Amino acid sequence: MKRPLLSLAFVALSSPALAQSEGAASAASAAPVTSAAASSATANRITTVDVMSISPGERGYTPELAAQGIQGKVVLHLKLKPDGMVEVATVQTSSRAEALDQLALSMVQRLRYRTSLPTPLTEVLAPIEYRRDTLASLPEKRCAEFMLDAGYYEKTFPEQKLRSMPVVNMTAGMLFLGKGAGDLSQRMKWLKQVEAAAREIRNACEREPEAGYLKTFTDLAVAAKP
CATH class of the missing domain: 3.30.2420.10 (TonB)
Structure with a gap:
């Protein structure tokens, strides 16, 4: 579930x-x-x-x-x-x-x-x-580090989707709850955008391994069309 x-x-x-x-x-x-x-x-x-x-x-x-x-x-x-x-x-x-x-x-x-x-x-x-990552360490994490984590996760947990990675869950939850104010419709829209970013973060980090992981994730969420 x-x-x-x-x-x-x-x-x-x-x-x-x-x-x-x-x-x-x-x-x-x-x-x-x-x-x-x-x-x-x-x-x-x-x-x-x-x-x-x-x-x-x-x-x-x-x-x-x-x-x-x-x-x-x-x-x-x-x-x-x-x-x-x-x-x-x-x-x-x-x-x-x-x-x-x-x-x-x-x-x-x-x-x-x-x-x-x-x-x-x-x-x-x-x-x-x-856990390799904490809320405090996420701003310093590079996409190259995330790709290394993703490779280990895929190898070790082949039955799981990458979306289930703890660091992806942590980041998605932080971004969603950090949005703050807004009516229900706005928050639901943001939720969908964050979920879209969680599905795309691997491809984005693969394209730009030296980019910041958290910034890349956040930019994907902001740009997503729910």
Whole structure:
């Protein structure tokens, strides 16, 4: 099912960390678990925590890995000790990059999971997403970098359309929500223009690899005829 663009910008903003590094003085607290999740955890002793988003230079995700276009999401199945530390970690869903899967498995060994449940969790599914791009980095991204990312995505996820790339979703959502004021008809027109740009960004970047990715995307949206 295609994800509505209206929700995309919220995906781009990372949610609060759900685990903290052991001994870290300023580690973030876990987000509260909803009542539905609490019921599920009580019944099955397993729940899914929010996505932890990791950028280049953080937690072992080196700029060198990112520069190769290597990115993706791994979901780990964790069995926890009573104190919230990880006892056993296995890959539930691979990122399709062995380097990222191993980074995630190594990283969670240093995390302590916390929730607001009266009964501590014993098992969780922990999604960890390695993203080359952030909202702050998009203005500096060149089309040549996007083409490298696109090549990796096409090779690694051949069953997916390029339109599903996280960076394309992030950019489309940012442009749509950043439009600001306007009546419903104007915003729907802009939505269609942004979607048209998302479909054309690969061809445009292929033509001008040294152009700015975000500027190219924005220009395509402005020029699009809905």
